[in-house]
Structures are given as structure tokens and as C-alpha cells.
Amino acid sequence: MSGAGFIGYLQHRIHETKSELQGATDKMNQLQAQRDQLASDLQGYEKTLATEMRREGQVVPTPLAQVELPLTNGHSNKTEFAREFVRSHADTGITAADLFAGFEQKGIPIKKPYIYSLVQRLKAANVIRERRGKYYPILEGAKDQ
DSSP: OOHHHHHHHHHHHHHHHHHHHHHHHHHHHHHHHHHHHHHHHHHHHHHHHHHHHHHTTOOOOOOOOOOOOOOSTTOOSHHHHHHHHHHHTTTTOBOHHHHHHHHHHHTOOOOHHHHHHHHHHHHHTTSEEEETTEEEEOOHHHHTO
8 A cells, every 4th residue: 555545544534433433422412411301300200209298298208319320430420520620730720611621531521601500619619719710629628717
């Protein structure tokens, strides 16, 4: 195979692989949306059942803990990943764009508006603090002060 033929072959393989990757990403996003919808439906049914049981004077059992399926790389949810990401960049701090890039780099599907919601919740929970446009973790001992 000549140099030009090999280059053409590699370009073709790159194009095919990109297409397959896009298909897998689309499928993963579709399945994630389906999972989110089912989790929402389940939560709604559980709340409705608890309300009806209460109205009937029945004891409402403590709902089973919501099952968290691992996203990727051992992270059970996006908030946990965000906490770990901020902690791992404690010396330099991060921006919301850095956090978004971190999610993308790990292959965890997320939309930009959710990043800002996540940052606001972490700030409200005193997990992170903002300083000069960057976010830093709040150490456990510093939370009490």
C-alpha cells in the first residue's frame, strides 16, 4: 500500500469511527433521557402512593432509596463528580467552563445550564466558595467558622 493509499485508508477509518462514536453518543443520550424520565415517573408514583396511604390512615413506609446507577469512572452522580473535580483543583480553582469541560472529558453527558444550577447548589450547601470568578472547595474544618 502506497503512502497516499494508506493516508486515504486512515482518513476513511477516522470518518467511520467518528460516525460510530456519534451514533453511540446519540444512543447514550437517548437512554439517559429515558432513564431520567423513568426515575421521575417512579418518584411521582411513590409520592402519590404515599399521599393516598396517608389519606386512608395507613402507615406510609419509608420509600426505598433511589437507586443511583454509576455514570462513568465510578462516580455515582453528577454532584459527586463536581465535588471531586473542585477538590482536585483546589490550588488553582475552577470556572463553570472548566467544570463543563471536566464532565465532557470524562464522557458524562451534561448541559451547560445544569452546570450553573449545580454550582449554585454547591455554594448554597457551603461545599464551594467563589473568589475572583473561580470556585474553590471549602474544607470541612472551615465550614463551621
